[in-house]
Amino acid sequence: MASIPLDDTVSERTTWASSVRVWVASMRAWIFFFALVIGFEVWARMEYHTTFLLNPFNASSIAVFAVGPLLLALGQTFVVISGGIDLSVGFTMGFAAVVFSKILNATTGAVWDPLAFLLAAAVALLASAIPGLINGLLIAKLRIPPFIGTLGMYGVARGTAYLLAGGTTVPISNPLVSFIGNGSLFSVPITVLVTVVITGAMMFLLSQSRFGQHVYAIGGSRQASLRAGINVARNTVALYVLSALTAGIGGILYTARFTAGAAQAGEPLLLDSIAAVVIGGASLFGGSGTITGTVIGALIIAIIQYGLVFVNVEPFWQFVAVGIVIIISVLVDQTQKQLSGGRSDE
Amino acid sequence: MKSWHIKAGLFASLLSAFAGWSDYAYAAGKKYTIALIPGLTTDAFYITMHKGAQVAADALGVDLVFQGAPEFNPVQQVPVLNAIIGRKPDAILIAPTDKEQLVSPLKKAVDSGIPVITVDTFIGNGRYQTGTGEADFPLSYIASDNIQGGVIAAKALAKAIGEKGKVYVSNVKPNISTTDQREQGFKDEMKKYPNITVLETQFNDDDANKAAAQFQSVYARNPDLAGVFGANLFSATGAANGAKQANAQGKVKVVAFDAPQSIVSDIKAGNIDIAIAQHPAEIGFYGVVTAYAHLIGQSVPPLIGTGFTVIDKSNVDDPNVKRFIYSD
Numbered sequence: 058m059a060s061i062p063l064d065d066t067v068s069e070r071t072t073w074a075s076s077v078r079v080w081v082a083s084m085r086a087w088i089f090f091f092a093l094v095i096g097f098e099v100w101a102r103m104e105y106h107t108t109f110l111l112n113p114f115n116a117s118s119i120a121v122f123a124v125g126p127l128l129l130a131l132g133q134t135f136v137v138i139s140g141g142i143d144l145s146v147g148f149t150m151g152f153a154a155v156v157f158s159k160i161l162n163a164t165t166g167a168v169w170d171p172l173a174f175l176l177a178a179a180v181a182l183l184a185s186a187i188p189g190l191i192n193g194l195l196i197a198k199l200r201i202p203p204f205i206g207t208l209g210m211y212g213v214a215r216g217t218a219y220l221l222a223g224g225t226t227v228p229i230s231n232p233l234v235s236f237i238g239n240g241s242l243f244s245v246p247i248t249v250l251v252t253v254v255i256t257g258a259m260m261f262l263l264s265q266s267r268f269g270q271h272v273y274a275i276g277g278s279r280q281a282s283l284r285a286g287i288n289v290a291r292n293t294v295a296l297y298v299l300s301a302l303t304a305g306i307g308g309i310l311y312t313a314r315f316t317a318g319a320a321q322a323g324e325p326l327l328l329d330s331i332a333a334v335v336i337g338g339a340s341l342f343g344g345s346g347t348i349t350g351t352v353i354g355a356l357i358i359a360i361i362q363y364g365l366v367f368v369n370v371e372p373f374w375q376f377v378a379v380g381i382v383i384i385i386s387v388l389v390d391q392t393q394k395q396l397s398g399g400r401s402d403e
Numbered sequence: 404m405k406s407w408h409i410k411a412g413l414f415a416s417l418l419s420a421f422a423g424w425s426d427y428a429y430a431a432g433k434k435y436t437i438a439l440i441p442g443l444t445t446d447a448f449y450i451t452m453h454k455g456a457q458v459a460a461d462a463l464g465v466d467l468v469f470q471g472a473p474e475f476n477p478v479q480q481v482p483v484l485n486a487i488i489g490r491k492p493d494a495i496l497i498a499p500t501d502k503e504q505l506v507s508p509l510k511k512a513v514d515s516g517i518p519v520i521t522v523d524t525f526i527g528n529g530r531y532q533t534g535t536g537e538a539d540f541p542l543s544y545i546a547s548d549n550i551q552g553g554v555i556a557a558k559a560l561a562k563a564i565g566e567k568g569k570v571y572v573s574n575v576k577p578n579i580s581t582t583d584q585r586e587q588g589f590k591d592e593m594k595k596y597p598n599i600t601v602l603e604t605q606f607n608d609d610d611a612n613k614a615a616a617q618f619q620s621v622y623a624r625n626p627d628l629a630g631v632f633g634a635n636l637f638s639a640t641g642a643a644n645g646a647k648q649a650n651a652q653g654k655v656k657v658v659a660f661d662a663p664q665s666i667v668s669d670i671k672a673g674n675i676d677i678a679i680a681q682h683p684a685e686i687g688f689y690g691v692v693t694a695y696a697h698l699i700g701q702s703v704p705p706l707i708g709t710g711f712t713v714i715d716k717s718n719v720d721d722p723n724v725k726r727f728i729y730s731d
Contacts, residue, residue, distance in 0.1 A: 112623060117648075121615070122613075122615070215473070216473075219473070225446070226664070226665045228664055228667070228669075230668055230672075235672075246648070315641075316674070317665040317669075320445065363616050363619070366620035367620045367624055369624070
């Protein structure tokens with residue numbers, strides 16, 4: 058690809074092919090999604106004479122369940138599209154959670170509650186941007202492979218979070234914050250509303266902004282992007298910072314929900330977040346993926362895990378089921394890549 | 404009660420030991436070094452155990468070394484253990500992270516002349532110095548009786564829900580000696596209540612988010628759910644949050660095993676109804692004391708059981724109860 062001159066016909070054909078690819082990829086996630094929902098509905102009706110789909114409690118529980126993994130997956134989508142991977146997001150989330158708790162505890166009582174919240178959230182986001190910035194610089198400037206650079210940051214963020222927290226969870230007590238974590242507006246949980254707004258912003262950023270176009274271009278071909286005059290280094294730094302920021306928001310919402318910041322808050326979510334991105338149609342080789350796909354991917358994982366408990370299946374089947382969905386997703390991805398690859402070789 | 408007698412006996416023997424032997428140890432210029440290897444370093448339970456061990460070490464004039472891995476698994480714990488064996492301490496206290504996989508690494512310590520005592524968790528079946536089996540070589544096992552802890556949790560929950568209704572265990576994952584025993588004790592005790600049904604256990608991989616969703620899913624299909632036993636911290640706080648999200652707080656009683664700082668605010672806010680606190684400081688203290696007793700030539704009991712404290716809203720501020728909250 059890199060050796061093909063960028064004349065009009067080729068670039069047109071590439072965009073057309075990639076839009077087909079993106080379309081197929083996102084459809085695959087939708088197919089899984091509907092198959093699952095309908096499957097659980099039928100199962101619930103036949104076995105327990107109850108509804109799965111039409112119970113608003115289930116929908117809201119699944120949405121809240123998906124918030125954590127989705128927030129990690131949103132930033133991860135940008136990173137994966139650029140051809141990278143960010144293994145540090147889980148502990149960046151924990152780091153932000155601990156920083157948020159510490160600042161909140163220091164300010165609650167001293168200042169007005171909403172101000173304490175804003176202050177703590179701002180400091181936590183700034184703090185979470187630091188590991189992202191270092192990741193970006195390592196990868197963009199020093200050309201360290203993302204897998205290694207972010208694996209190193211995984212350790213650093215984790216250690217720092219545990220040191221800050223003194224190895225334990227940090228309880229908070231601020232009524233406003235626990236309302237944000239557990240309250241509802243118009244019977245939609247606030248954490249879900251916040252996540253919807255952030256998802257919308259990410260969708261805009263990826264599909265409508267110049268930055269988003271550059272992320273796809275870098276993932277498609279770094280060489281071509283450089284030749285096209287894209288500042289690859291700056292965009293790379295920006296997208297790792299973005300990834301750390303969505304993780305930071307995840308950490309703040311976690312703390313608000315469980316009224317305690319824990320260094321290990323994001324640890325179990327890392328693999329789910331990568332799985333969500335892949336199931337959602339992004340290719341780990343870079344260049345393709347959408348936010349909509351990632352949202353569906355995160356919901357699929359949440360529905361599998363929630364639904365299997367609902368229909369009372371042996372717990373270990375959850376791992377098997379999520380694993381199978383990932384494998385099928387990657388298989389579909391590779392098959393359609395071969396198809397589209399064959400087309401451009403004509 | 405039984406454990407109390409063992410402790411009292413141990414103390415008596417120690418007092419006489421102090422009188423006769425400590426002078427001798429100092430006179431010989433021998434200062435003992437005892438290593439404590441926790442299951443993981445990033446956990447309030449083990450941090451508190453370390454503090455209890457330090458109190459005993461200071462009182463006895465022993466050097467205490469505290470080193471461990473950041474995660475609860477043998478792959479990370481064994482290298483730490485080997486490094487400690489390399490330093491040749493006079494005794495090793497360890498919370499083994501696997502019943503089988505730590506047997507031969509610990510055998511190496513004993514072979515090089517370092518006595519081993521296990522704290523909190525055990526190897527083999529936890530019965531030592533019997534002359535049978537591959538894993539009976541540690542001198543002593545010092546821990547809370549986790550089966551008993553599960554029984555206490557079941558009794559407290561049964562009382563809280565009026566001895567009727569559906570309950571389930573929110574647990575981490577299978578095959579961890581301690582959490583398995585808590586679940587077993589809980590389920591066995593619940594069999595004594597004919598009007599209580601124990602639903603299938605939910606495993607959450609130590610993820611509070613997952614534990615919360617599991618609560619909501621179980622509750623969605625069992626609106627008459629009466630209680631949950633969270634077998635460790637995240638299992639309990641997760642289930643408690645699920646109850647909160649489902650507006651079932653207070654209606655579904657949540658019992659938590661373990662009592663870190665955050666449990667106080669959770670109990671006060673009504674997120675968690677009852678917490679069963681172990682006494683990790685006691686485990687650490689008696690670990691060092693037992694090792695010391697052996698080093699100065701005393702015989703030691705192969706099993707020492709430490710106690711529990713049940714914490715709820717009514718006693719959470721009582722100083723006699725508060726001292727069992729794990730410290731940072």
